[in-house]
Amino acid sequence: MTFLYKADPARGEIWARLFAQRAPELGFRLWPDLGDTADIRYLAAWQPPDDILGTLPNLEVIFSVGAGVDQFDFGGIPAHIPVVRMVEPGIVEGMVEYVCQGVLSVHRDIFEYGRQQQQACWREIPVRPASSCRVGVLGLGMLGTAVLERLRLFGYACAGWSRSARAIAGVTCYAGAEELDAFLSRTDVLVCLLPLTSATRGLLDAKLLGKLPRGASLIQTGRGAHLQQQDLLRLLDDEHLRYALLDVTDPEPLPADHPLWAHPRVRITPHIASATRPETAVVAVLDNIERYRAGLPMIGQVDRERGY
Ligand code: NDP
Ligand code: OXD
Secondary structure, three states: OEEEEEOOHHHHHHHHHHHHHHOOOOEEEEOOOOOOHHHEEEEEEOOOOOOHHHHOOOOOEEEEOOOOOOOOOHHHOOOOOOEEOOOOHHHHHHHHHHHHHHHHHHHOOHHHHHHHHHOOOOOOOOOOOHHHOEEEEEOOOHHHHHHHHHHHHHOOEEEEEEOOOOOEOOEEEEEOHHHHHHHHHOOOEEEEOOOOOOOOOOOEOHHHHOOOOOOEEEEEOOOHHHEOHHHHHHHHHOOOEEEEEEOOOOOOOOOOOOHHHHOOOEEEOOOOOOOOOHHHHHHHHHHHHHHHHOOOOOOOEOOOOOOO
């Protein structure tokens, strides 16, 4: 039984070391060093190889090294091979930190002070209590829930929106298309933590963002293709939206002359909001392999119909 890792090679070296410590009985190979492909039963990848069964004839499970799986071409993955996304505490912690700094930067006017600094301007802005800042998170899964649970501790007025109804202590939960407008109309800082699916592609358009109160801000940590970039630019220029913090764009990176780069009220980070942490990810993957071998459901198994 062998495990194949096909993603960033430097991280792969860390996975190799951790596998040797924690599961020495399991062979470990780093792409493209395949050895005897007949041995390979498990694959961890950001993107699987083309012609999966031609390359890995005995493959049984594919693990995504990321929480999102929109980069997978499910049409090319045989139906009998389960795909499991990354559910591990390291990726959650990173996202909690990133979104909290984004919300705090909007609420405590760090964006605005950055603009003032450009003009050597020393001007105080009155501090508003956190309770007056209404944060709304699109997506109440592993990441959205953890982010809201932490934001709530600062005293923000927290809400979230998901496909099916959810309940999170201290968070007003909305669900489905019929409750989206009510969620948007009470949201001053909108955080996107949705998966990219056929239902969510392009969702962040002028129609949706226009339903936020005037002066609202966007923190986009989902996927670049959720956002209609031209609509965002128009809403920023009309001053309907105040700030946008974009960790993901479409494409990545944006072309050098794209107007979002230079926009004074946009900040862009290079898809670093969070990443799988090898130390905790390896524990989660090995646990799932044990579950699979015992005939138990794996944690994070993707529902191909839903696309996440
Ligand atoms: P989960 O699968 O745990 O949660 C997804 C949430 O989105 C669920 O609450 C789900 O609803 C909701 N949702 C899905 N489709 C819809 C829809 N059509 N309408 C309303 N709600 C919907 O995902 P994670 O929290 O683990 O990750 C979310 C995304 O974050 C990833 O897919 C990835 O795109 C992004 N990400 C970005 C990173 C970065 O560094 N920028 C790092 C990691 C992830 P329901 O609860 O009803 O199923
Ligand atoms: C992920 C990501 O999906 O890093 O894990 O974007």
